Amino acid sequence: MLGSPWNLKRTYKRVIKSVDIPKIRFHDIRHTHATLLLIQGVNPKVVCQRLGYAAIRLAQYSYSFQIRVPKAKTARLFTRAAYSSCVALV
Template sequence: MHPDTITEQFSRLVDRAGVPPITLHQVRHTHATMSLRAGVNPKIVSKRLGHATVAFTLDTYTEDVPKLHHDAADMVTNLFFDDPVDET
């Protein structure tokens, strides 16, 4: 199958669905960003995208995911301020 054929078919499906236009490449970026936002391990996201390194994936996508920064701060804060474990 020729790549242009797949692109054209995808564009027709997007039109029929009545959603905002998006390219297949944008679908790839959306998948990566949403996966990271959902908490999928970056190594898994990197492998699914076929990237050579996790570093490339993180460099490319983490700026789009400000929630990751907030979550990281919360995790570290929780190390200091979590409720003590009740041992009774």
């Protein structure tokens, strides 16, 4: 059973070894998870909640280079929405 963090980590190591893939630290999966969510435009506050951070500042510092991509995406989405709203008014 995977009830404790130690069992999960031990099982993870066994699976990685059995499929003969490059060793990846278990904690790196956490960073990958956060990075992928931020790149997809998930709100940093939501990402922090998923990672268990008490404050958003730590995640903003740790992943600030990843937050830039969603900002550009947000700008495009806003522009598209604003344009659609303006066209609908005409």
